[in-house]
Amino acid sequence: MSCSGSTTCGMVNPKSFDAIDGTPIKYGSPEDYVRKTIKAERSFYAKLVDWIRTLRTFSGTYGPTTLRELRWIGHVGAYVCKDGCHGRGRAFDINRIQWIGEAVDMYSGDHASSDRTRRRRYLAVDACCRRYFKYTLDGWYNAQHTNHIHVDDHTVPILDRGSVSDTAFVQAVCNNFNGAGLRVDGVWGTATQEAFQELNRTWGYGGCDPFSSEVAYAEWCNFVMAHGFADRSASDVGYRSGVCWRWS
Amino acid sequence: MDAADRLSRRAFVRGAALGTVAALAARPWTGGVARAGGPTGAFPALAVGDPVVGIAPFGGGLLAVGGRVGSARAWAAAPGAVAWRPTAGAEAFGVGTTLTAVGGRGPGAVAVGWAETGAGPRMAGFATDDGRGWRALDLPQDGPGIACAVASLDGQTLVVGATFDEPGVREPVRAVGFASDDGVRWRPVEGLPPLRHGSPTLLAAVDAGLLLGISGVAGVGLYLAETVAGPWRAVAAPGLDRPLALLAAAQLGDGVLLAGLDGLDRARYWIGGPEGWRATAAPPPLGRADRVAGLAARRGAVVAAGWMTSGSFVEEVSVR
Numbered sequence: 371m372s373c374s375g376s377t378t379c380g381m382v383n384p385k386s387f388d389a390i391d392g393t394p395i396k397y398g399s400p401e402d403y404v405r406k407t408i409k410a411e412r413s414f415y416a417k418l419v420d421w422i423r424t425l426r427t428f429s430g431t432y433g434p435t436t437l438r439e440l441r442w443i444g445h446v447g448a449y450v451c452k453d454g455c456h457g458r459g460r461a462f463d464i465n466r467i468q469w470i471g472e473a474v475d476m477y478s479g480d481h482a483s484s485d486r487t488r489r490r491r492y493l494a495v496d497a498c499c500r501r502y503f504k505y506t507l508d509g510w511y512n513a514q515h516t517n518h519i520h521v522d523d524h525t526v527p528i529l530d531r532g533s534v535s536d537t538a539f540v541q542a543v544c545n546n547f548n549g550a551g552l553r554v555d556g557v558w559g560t561a562t563q564e565a566f567q568e569l570n571r572t573w574g575y576g577g578c579d580p581f582s583s584e585v586a587y588a589e590w591c592n593f594v595m596a597h598g599f600a601d602r603s604a605s606d607v608g609y610r611s612g613v614c615w616r617w618s
Numbered sequence: 619m620d621a622a623d624r625l626s627r628r629a630f631v632r633g634a635a636l637g638t639v640a641a642l643a644a645r646p647w648t649g650g651v652a653r654a655g656g657p658t659g660a661f662p663a664l665a666v667g668d669p670v671v672g673i674a675p676f677g678g679g680l681l682a683v684g685g686r687v688g689s690a691r692a693w694a695a696a697p698g699a700v701a702w703r704p705t706a707g708a709e710a711f712g713v714g715t716t717l718t719a720v721g722g723r724g725p726g727a728v729a730v731g732w733a734e735t736g737a738g739p740r741m742a743g744f745a746t747d748d749g750r751g752w753r754a755l756d757l758p759q760d761g762p763g764i765a766c767a768v769a770s771l772d773g774q775t776l777v778v779g780a781t782f783d784e785p786g787v788r789e790p791v792r793a794v795g796f797a798s799d800d801g802v803r804w805r806p807v808e809g810l811p812p813l814r815h816g817s818p819t820l821l822a823a824v825d826a827g828l829l830l831g832i833s834g835v836a837g838v839g840l841y842l843a844e845t846v847a848g849p850w851r852a853v854a855a856p857g858l859d860r861p862l863a864l865l866a867a868a869q870l871g872d873g874v875l876l877a878g879l880d881g882l883d884r885a886r887y888w889i890g891g892p893e894g895w896r897a898t899a900a901p902p903p904l905g906r907a908d909r910v911a912g913l914a915a916r917r918g919a920v921v922a923a924g925w926m927t928s929g930s931f932v933e934e935v936s937v938r
Contacts, residue, residue: 374739374788375687377716378669378911378925379863380883397860406860409882447835451863451879451909452817453718453764453780454788456835459883463815463835505787512783512791514815518836520789534784 373524379457381449385412391419394442399465399477403444410448411459414523418462421502421521428498428592429469432608433491433599436471443467444477446518455522465518467495477517481509481542487601489546494598495519496539497591500527510538510554528587529580531558544569547597548604573597573604576616589614666693666702670930672720672912673923676727680914681705681749682923682932683720683729690717690731693932694749702932705749712754715742719912721768721821723775723801728755730765730777738762738785741794743777745801757796757804764788767821771828774799776807776846778818778830790817793832797846809848811841822867822913824874826892831855831864835881838862842892853892862886868913868920870937875901875920877910885909889937901935 388407389395396403410418422440429437444466448459455461465477472491474480480492492509496519499506503521507514511534530536534556541562544550550565570576573593578586589611596609668691670684678697685691690711693702711717717731726747732739741763743755755777757765763781770776776797780790795807816834823829827844840855856862861881868875876888876895885908888895900908901920908931910924923932 376669377671377684377687377718378909379879380909380925384883386882404859407882408860447861447881449881449883450833450835450861451865451883452819452833453766453790454817457863461835505789507787507789514789514791514813524788525786532784533786535787 373455373458373460373522379451381409381411381459383412384409384459385415387415390422390443393422393440396442396444397447408448409459410462414460417502417523421498424501425498428595429599432596437469437599439470441468441470455524461520461522463518463520476519479509479516486546490598490601493543493546494595497594497598501588501591502527505535507535508539510542511535526584528582528584537562540566543594548572569604573608574616575611575614578614586614666930669925670911670923670932671718673914673921673932674720674722674727675914675916676722676749677725680916680921681720681727683717684930685717687716688714688734690715692749706752710752711744718765719767721770721775723770728768728775728801730768732764739764741765741779755804758806760794763794766818769821769823769828771823771846774846775801776821776828778810778821780813780817793818807847809850811839811850820864820867824867824869829867833863835861838864840864854894856888856895866910866913868915870920875913875937877913879909901937904935
């Protein structure tokens, strides 16, 4: 699954598309979004389909009526001939998710919004990306990603304490859903470990190891999505996992 | 065609355009004949089962580099040769080394890329005088990263690369550069343009100076410097309404030929200069499936190196 398996860019089995599972994708930025055909590796596109179906399900189930119908996805491209996953057609840069009534606007920096609801919804989308794509690079990762979320399928999506991207995401989740007050620095230290454990005790995630199991990490991301789209704190009833559940 | 420039020829038909072909390094990636049409018999084939990622003037002839990830290779064509010859394999560069580009340096050449380590990729560079022996360059390291391109100007060589925030995430965050006047001692170069989510994909010496292309999904930037130390100034880049990567450039008389690939993986070409570009068709005999990774101007000819659906190629192109 590595994106560094070739010295030249290009795709083995490319797919051209201007919609993901029927949802249009629009290239550009606010005031300048245009529906355009793009290319990506077909297997990567299949993951985008899984991703968008999960996004629809969770936003529609847990979000308000304004998040019931997904209208289009804003992006700044997939394939471009450079080193890394973009050069293999296995990366996609998302800068807006538009529902019928609301949007998560990465381009405008919703991850740093003063409105907690917007931050939580950004994290819900972020979590949906992480269920399927590693690496997912968001606004907390570095300055290059403050206006979009990068997703690629370079490796298996499990949680990694050694990853700056994963750790910053966990820290932001702990802060926004459980008031952890962590510094989002991407370093998994004692405070982050304790905040992560406290978060999981609070919203009832347990009995699973997201650091070694794809399914367990996906379930953890489900907690983030459900609470994020519902705009609920970890202590509020949000999501019940049939796989990784700890009764408290 | 000047016999001295005849390095080798394609092993397949390109119709009348074959008259312009001067060099070839093509073979399918998995064996067999490279393209439809089959060998003409008039042109000796050179068996290259690996991608070719760059080409540079070299001791009166040409040097090409490529190979697969972790297994670098080099080929040379001396003046008057009728075929390319392999000059170095993985043993010359070290197993785990991958090459991304090559540039001429005096009578020799410098190839760059990365070496995979337990802590992720590290920039790597090698210098050669004969194409067979390669000396590892002592490039200063700044964490995970790769060297992307190399070019020489006025006796000085510049290597540009990109660093990553963590070993597994190959999303460039900073452009880095190293310059040398002797090929032995390398000093960091400050003032390279910021990456803004792109990666250096082109560095070429043209009459106006060094041309640096930084390509990413959000746009492409083209920069010019009159010395390896800069300063770099943004110049007009070809306009396109979708992602674009600029990959190669070569001086042609008064103009520059620029080659790239758009977001739909289509080859694009322009002729012009830092003041402006006009789109042009693929220079014959290149076709729609050919993707140019490197260009080298040689004795008034322009030789392109790159890859296609079923193999790689090195050949002279005609630019009108």
